[in-house]
Amino acid sequence: MVDPWIKLRTKLPKDGRLKIVSRKCHVSTVTVVGALVTLWCLADQHADEFGELYGYTTDDVDAEVGVPGFCEALPSEWVDVSGEWVKLPDYQEHNGTTGKSRAQATKRKRNERAATPVASESRSERDTGVTREEKSREEQSSVGSSSASAMTEEERDAQARGAVDITKALRRVGLMDVHPARPEVLQLVALNITVEQACLTAAELALKKAGMNDNTELHPELLYLLASGATAAQMLLTPDQHTHLKNSVPKVGYLSQTLIGRARDAARQGDTHATVHNSGRGHSRQGSQGGRESLAARSERARREGDARDDGDPFADPV
Numbered sequence: 001m002v003d004p005w006i007k008l009r010t011k012l013p014k015d016g017r018l019k020i021v022s023r024k025c026h027v028s029t030v031t032v033v034g035a036l037v038t039l040w041c042l043a044d045q046h047a048d049e050f051g052e053l054y055g056y057t058t059d060d061v062d063a064e065v066g067v068p069g070f071c072e073a074l075p076s077e078w079v080d081v082s083g084e085w086v087k088l089p090d091y092q093e094h095n096g097t098t099g100k101s102r103a104q105a106t107k108r109k110r111n112e113r114a115a116t117p118v119a120s121e122s123r124s125e126r127d128t129g130v131t132r133e134e135k136s137r138e139e140q141s142s143v144g145s146s147s148a149s150a151m152t153e154e155e156r157d158a159q160a161r162g163a164v165d166i167t168k169a170l171r172r173v174g175l176m177d178v179h180p181a182r183p184e185v186l187q188l189v190a191l192n193i194t195v196e197q198a199c200l201t202a203a204e205l206a207l208k209k210a211g212m213n214d215n216t217e218l219h220p221e222l223l224y225l226l227a228s229g230a231t232a233a234q235m236l237l238t239p240d241q242h243t244h245l246k247n248s249v250p251k252v253g254y255l256s257q258t259l260i261g262r263a264r265d266a267a268r269q270g271d272t273h274a275t276v277h278n279s280g281r282g283h284s285r286q287g288s289q290g291g292r293e294s295l296a297a298r299s300e301r302a303r304r305e306g307d308a309r310d311d312g313d314p315f316a317d318p319v
């Protein structure tokens with residue numbers, strides 16, 4: 001098993017931003033480098049895929065790295081201290097799943113180029129200089145690579161971004177066991193399941209389990225509000241009702257199975273435009289007939305009608 005690792009630029013010690021931090025904290029730049037490495041190791045083990053160190057305040061991080069005032073002294077592009085917990089911006093790009101996959105792909109290509117054998121060299125001679133893994137890779141390339149190895153770097157990055165988008169949205173609904181690297185999430189991306197489809201299906205399953213899908217006394221647009229990550233006040237729920245509903249949100253494995261099953265059923269029926277959720281609340285059904293209002297627009301309208309505060313469009317494209 002490979003030990004966990006992080007990326008580190010060799011020119012980091014000479015970065016001018018470190019000198020600024022060292023002057024603010026009254027420590028050497030070597031100490032700042034060590035504190036940064038300690039912070040990134042901490043993030044690699046405990047930060048979510050969006051870089052948030054849940055439960056860690058600036059004081060907690062300062063204590064971990066042994067430098068008082070460290071977080072406040074760091075530039076905003078390295079650490080975001082504006083929220084309740086410390087967050088590392090663009091963590092996914094630098095040391096998350098996407099960043100590490102890109103680094104490994106680059107290293108693999110470099111090693112393969114360096115290990116290109118001389119044409120006159122026999123196969124038996126080459127076998128003594130390669131590992132079993134390299135032999136396996138060579139044999140696979142001669143008969144056709146698998147779908148995973150056939151993916152380009154751009155396709156892998158696109159898959160990772162899609163997984164992150166679905167993960168962010170599902171966490172707003174209430175799924176806390178979801179993660180961009182989970183096979184279930186990657187399979188949803190491969191099947192072109194959209195963020196709206198995933199969130200609406202998760203909300204539908206939660207409402208059914210909570211016994212709220214046919215309750216006419218509740219907000220008529222509860223499905224869309226839950227799918228968009230609305231608060232208890234926006235959904236016009238009591239704290240107990242909200243807790244019960246959030247506890248009814250399905251696990252990512254069950255959600256994935258449901259979505260995949262419905263997508264396959266739709267494909268067999270030849271209805272590629274039908275959505276993969278069915279709420280059970282008559283006015284909230286969607287299908288391939290006619291135009292339909294987007295989830296973001298419908299949830300926003302529902303919040304306005306309920307005189308609730310609009311927290312913005314959770315499905316808007318990031319700037």
